[in-house]
Structure formats: C-alpha cells, structure tokens
C-alpha cells in the first residue's frame with residue numbers, strides 16, 4: 001500500500017489513489033440523493049419465447065441519470081450502492097416500480113427484477129415482496145426475481161431461507177449470468193429455479209464458433225431440462241445467434257436482436273401489441 005511504502009513511492013502513487021477515492025466519494029454522495037431527486041428510472045428489455053418469437057415478459061433494468069455525471073452505468077453504480085448500503089432502499093424502489101408498471105401490461109406478460117445478494121440477507125425482504133405485490137395488484141406468478149450465483153457464496157444460509165420463503169409465495173426465481181461465477185450444481189438441485197439465464201459471454205463465444213462454449217450451452221440446456229427448468233439465452237444480437245440458441249434448445253431469448261432495454265412508454269406499447277408477427281419472423 002502506498003502509505004506504508006517509502007516517501008518517494010507515496011508521492012508517486014498518492015495522486016491516483018486520491019482521484020479514485022474522491023470520485024467514489026462524490027459519486028456516492030450523489031447516489032445517496034438520487035432516488036429522492038427522481039434521477040432513477042427503469043428500462044424494460046423484452047424476453048421472448050425462442051420457438052415462437054412471442055413476448056413472454058420484460059426484464060427491468062435500472063438507470064441513473066445524474067445531472068452532475070450524466071448517465072452512469074449500472075455496472076458502476078450497482079456495486080457502489082451495495083458497498084454504500086444503499087441497495088436495499090434502491091432495490092425496494094425498483095421492485096415496487098416494476099410491479100406497478102407490470103400490472104398495466106396484458107396479463108400474460110411477466111416482469112423480471114434483479115435482486116442483489118445483500119437484499120436477501122435481510123429477512124424483511126419477504127415483506128417488501130409481499131407488499132410490492134399487494135400494492136400493485138400484480139399477481140404473484142407474473143413476478144420473477146433474478147439472482148446471481150454470488151447469493152450462494154456469502155452467508156448462504158440466511159439468503160437461502162429468504163429465497164425459500166419467497167418461493168413459497170409463488171414468485172418465480174431465475175439464476176442470472178449462469179456460468180460466470182463459481183457455478184455449483186449443489187444449489188441448482190436444492191433451489192427451485194424456474195429458469196437458468198445463460199450469460200451473454202457464452203452466446204457470443206458460441207456464435208464465433210468456439211466449440212467449448214457450444215458444448216457448455218448444450219450441457220446447461222440438458223441439465224435445466226432434466227431439472228424441469230427453462231433456459232434463457234442472454235445477449236442475442238443477431239438472427240444467426242437466435243437460430244443457434246434455438247437449435248441448442250434454449251427456451252427463451254433476450255438481447256438487442258429482439259429489443260434493447262426500452263423506456264417505460266415504449267415497453268408499454270410493445271407489451272400491448274402483437275409481437276410474434278413483426279419481430280423474429
């Protein structure tokens with residue numbers, strides 16, 4: 001660490017560290033007020049049935065437009081929210097907003113909401129879910145929560161109990177970014193996931209002809225099938241990729257080819273119109 005090192009080293013390293021820490025501090029301050037100032041909103045990305053091309057739902061994706069910093073990527077502000085212990089209020093707002101919006105869509109259209117591992121450490125999260133459903137009037141089977149493998153890494157037991165109680169409500173659960181973390185087959189068999197989301201990196205590699213990626217997708221699809229779970233291919237950007245993941249047996253697809261994450265009004269329009277005729281024909 002720069003501080004422990006000799007004088008010259010300290011001076012060589014310090015400015016950069018200072019800038020990083022300063023940037024974080026200022027971002028975090030802005031983030032603390034972002035919700036109450038109405039700087040956050042959700043975009044909704046279509047999720048489509050791989051075989052028929054019809055819309056099955058949308059994934060809610062959080063956006064932060066800061067007057068000071070402009071659009072900040074979730075890849076940056078989500079981890080920061082987790083470290084700053086802001087993810088619980090932010091996550092609750094996301095869930096309530098997404099449920100309220102989904103209640104306006106046709107009743108076959110589901111909504112998927114990303115949930116951080118930290119949110120599942122709080123037993124109160126079960127009440128957050130039930131009250132988001134009650135207040136929005138959204139029926140429980142239309143809500144899907146997405147968690148990543150990281151949930152099972154730290155303090156797995158507490159989170160597992162919360163997950164069980166949420167599953168008992170009838171909420172669907174999917175395993176996001178599968179294959180990118182420390183994948184373990186143990187929790188796949190112990191947890192009642194409705195679907196496994198195959199990370200974009202596998203889809204991209206497979207579409208470049210990487211044999212190992214193709215083999216992994218095939219294996220995940222077979223595993224999911226035998227466990228009674230669906231598979232969603234993430235990051236499908238071209239027609240060729242759609243055909244490839246369809247041939248590999250993925251049941252659902254999501255990606256720029258079917259639609260980017262859309263502002264609320266556009267998603268509402270897409271939800272309300274016939275989908276299978278004009279896309280992915």
Ligand code: C2E
Pocket residue numbers: 045060061062073074075078091094114115116146176177200234235236237254255256257261
């Ligand atoms: P994720 O849950 O895996 O979401 C999918 C990400 O892939 C989104 O990035 C989406 O815009 C992007 N994507 C979708 N289709 C394509 C494609 O065809 N090509 C490419 N290149 N990218 C595609 P985004 O919106 O930047 O979100 C990044 C991550 O931030 C999400 O990954 C999720 O882990 C996290 N995140 C977003 N919103 C929330 C939230 O409300 N709560 C929590 N806890 N995490 C969130």
Ligand code: MG
Pocket residue numbers: 059114146176
């Ligand atoms: Mg997700």
Ligand code: MG
Pocket residue numbers: 176177197199234
């Ligand atoms: Mg994902």
Ligand code: MG
Pocket residue numbers: 177199200
């Ligand atoms: Mg991802």
